[in-house]
Amino acid sequence: MENLEIARELERISGVNPRKCMKCGKCSGTCPAYDKMEYHPHQFVSMVETGRIEKLLESESLFTCLSCFACVERCPRGVEPANIIEAVRLMKIRPQNENHLHAEQIPELLDENLPQQAIVSAFRKYKK
Amino acid sequence: MVYSYYPGCTLKTKAKDLDKGARRAAEALGIVMEELPEWQCCGGVYPMGKDEIATKLSSVRALVAAKEKKQDLLTLCSACHHVLKRVNNDMATNEDIRNKANAYMELEEPYAGETRVIHYLEMLRDVVGFDKLKEAVTNPLTGRKIGAYYGCLLLRPSKTLQFDNPENPTIIEDFIRAIGAEPVVYAYRNECCGGYVTLENKDLARSKVANIVESAKEGGAECLITACPLCMYNLSNNNAAGDLPVYYFTELLCEALGLDKEGN
Amino acid sequence: MQVNDNKDFQPTIVAFCCNWCSYAGADLSGTNRLQYPANVKIIRIPCSCRLNPIFILRAFQRGADGVILCGCHPGDCHYTTGNYYARRRMSLLFSMLDYLGIEKERTRVEWVSAAEGAKFAATMNEFVDAVTKLGRNHRLEDLRCKKQ
């Protein structure tokens, strides 16, 4: 039951109603990061719907999503899977010390041409 | 035509070429770009959470500043354009976000998405007009075969951005024609290059870049042009073959208008 | 909200039923011998949209304690759109009645199809219960029509 409450919280954060999904799989047919993901966009939607959140929170797939919005664009039911993935990501990183990347890791990843956006897009997975 | 101009952080540092070229070309085309004073970083990544308010405020400040000047807000960087346009849409359509942002900002007049956010390319298409641009070209890039790389952020989600057909866009191709070159239409021009994970998942980024580069080269493209500094970085640095140069579209615009890169 | 303590109180309830769905639904609950209180008296109208708000005001004026309108389910109206008109009109009227002090529980719109005999009986049972709890309605009542 508790998980379902978390699921409803995720719906609130994402503004997405996962019950609108008709399980067509177009999001996963579209996803450019599919092969690197453990859980795929349609699974995010369905697992949030049924409250199986713990597995998602532990999965690297959260940070593999490229936020390219192709799934949002092509979904025939207006479900917005990317918003759901973002909501799970937020749930993961909002608690203290649950950051995906730590500030001290960043410098070694940088190169001098790297635009700020790349760092910010890494930072979005990070909360002070 | 006078615009409020929002350059964004990257254009002041790593992507100076994008900014400089745009300013010089605008001058030549009779467009005035007034840089907003004291603009702040847009955040780089649009915060999708419906409860994210603070992360949207810097964009709202830029939008309000343009509203006060009664000007449209001109953008150049894809990421900034994406963030500003979507935050603007939230302010216009999401009552909760609007109320909270306005309550925090304590403006004299609450902001409700009145400013129009327009990308430099949209400005070229809708205000200058590609036919007029063609007339202004003094040094047409005849014979050059150029692939347009749109990426994600300019096009999607199309309901909010309303930039072009999200699956078969033509605006950059039309731009390429206007500067006298030949556009190469290839299927992956609107597929993601993997820029968001370029810092930590090089494999994924490289495989996405490879798809795009292969597809463009197959169509005969000699180079790619883009409006996004992150795509620029990713396409240049994560292309294993390293054989397809990438430019900002403003660089070629300047060349076609007979202006050199340093703007003389 | 007043609470009735007179156990013998028998409310007068007028039910307007559209001819095509709800009146047939009421007949079906009879055919199936489903009980509901005798307080409910049905008036047959061709369509829920025939219900003039004046009829409801008149009922309260003449001493009714509750009025219910039953019509076809949205989208099933025999006349295509009649129940939509009824729904809009009644929501306005009921909020006005509420303002005048006639509690929301005394008025109701319910969609009952010709196949829903059980729903009709259940609705009437519920409604009579709700109105009985509220007791006599005195608002809008015309004293000249007062019951002996």
Add this chain to the structure above:
Amino acid sequence: MQRIGVFVCWCGSNIAATVDVNAVTETLAKEPGVVYATNYQYMCSESGQNLIKDAIRDQKLTGVVICSCSPRMHEATFRKAAASAGLNPYLVEIANIREQCSWIHKNKEEATEKAIILGRTAIAKVQLNAPLIAGESPVVKRALVIGGGIAGIQTALDIAEAGFEVDIVEKKPTVGGKMTQIDKTFPTLDCSACILTPKMVEVAQNDNIKIYSYSEVEAVKGFVGNFTVSIRKKARYVKEDICTGCGLCTEKCPQKNVPNEFNLGLDTRRAIYIPFAQAVPKVATIDPNYCTKLNTGKCGVCEKICTAGAIDYTQKDEIVEQQYGAIVVATGYNPIKLDNFEEYAYSQSPDVVTSLEFERLMNAAGPTGGVLLRPSDKTHPHTIVFVQCVGSRDVSGCGKPYCSKICCMYTAKHAMLCREKYPDTEVYVFYIDVRTPGKNFDEFYRRAVEEYNVHYIKGMVGKVAPSGGKLKVQASDLLNNEQLHIDADMVVLAAAIEPDKSARPLATMLTASMDTNDFFTEAHPKLRPVESPTAGIYLSGCCQGPKDIPETVSQASACAAKVIGLLAKDKLTCNPCVAHSDELMCNGCSSCANVCPYGAITYVEKEFRQPDRTMLVRRVASVNPAVCQGCGACTVACPSGAMDLFGFSNKQIMAEVDAICK
């Protein structure tokens, strides 16, 4: 002074067991206006009816109240009995003391009291009943069918068969519709043309049927039984009665590069053309958009070579006015435009085709002569991917929210035909759900999977990327939790279907209602599926909702049966319980007309005498009793109280309210 008779029925013990019928009779006898009251075991029996008839005559009754079962059971019976005794049938009211009293109560005292109140209510109402005479209107014994596809053809043939005249209006140069373009039909795989063209010929030869081809409905006036329709016969620049259909002109016309709509633009035709060999009527038509003679005045080749002398460059559109008793809408469907689905690269690669285009590519009379070749390079495709639900079940705003119903079956058919004709092809079908309800339908689909080895994959295609002469298809396989990458030679899109664009303006002309998807709504979704709520308008085929051929044909015949039922009558008896407007009170505000679902209310300018003896012309509402269905929406909308409903008047209902609340 009213003389009302009250008749209380026992219904055996059905009523009498719980209701004290004697007490009811005695109490009601004392009601004002009641001169006669009695009870009887079975009032609906012949002797019961005689009891009523005798009382009407002997007591000179002016109104009758029958306390019995539901009026839905026996109202008609008792009205008929009253009429035979000389009393206007609308002066009979029923108090429902069975279904709504004796059957739902156990306490006899309570039930008796309620029965008395119900009886009293009916008496109060009947006091105010007015004698009503059902009006009559004549029926023009000719039907109009709008649309000459299989739906229109079947409806027209069935009506003509019953001996009535039918006109078909078809906007294209030939009848036949979409079915002419289809190659094979499921689930039997018989040739579409082979079963359709004999019907087209039948239509042309039937003396009762007149075809207005290349024509459109321009205006509709009137109401059920008596419509006046203006039909625009578009100029085809060929004299229809003289042209022999030899086709010489269509071979010699120098304008060769006109996209051939019959083959969906996959090949070209001339500016003068006959859509296909079996066209009905087989007459040439000049396309004014492409004809050199019409556009520049030079050329005239067709006129020179036509031995019959049928070419007439000066022809003009012609308007024909005709009367009809009934109108059948059979406007059909079209596949949607795929502009919103460019992820499938429809406009970017000629090898991405719609299913209807695929029909033409498989058809022996199609652009490739029935050999399946890729449109781009005319080579044989080895890997074909079918994508289902392209634009169907789509609520994102890009497509249609409904299921198009026919796609699952025709895709199974296409896949099967491919595998049968070209066993060396690999065929993939991406589906969300496979929906195959229908006789022998699921067996058909299973055969495609089990015998023809078509790869059915539960999942959706995300992107089609034309690349190096191939189509790179990226899709999900949900059951295997995989993303698939298929290098296909052809991609076939099962585009959603939508009502023809001509349907919306036609619905306005007919005041027939439509749903949000522009499908015509039926009078009742279950019980009156082939009639529009607007009397005299009937629905046939896909204009009412997506349908396959068998379903279309059965609906078309059902529709014809309804039309025949109407045309068989000489006069229509109207329901007399209709709205009427008190002209003295009406201020012409249009509130009533705005809520009328039938367009029954019009406005007339009428002269009224003022108190100062001057005359004033005012606009007042007038209800057409033949069109009004008696819902009463207008009576409530009317701000001045001028509108009222016969049989359920404001006063009558108010009297009922008073009687109940007394």
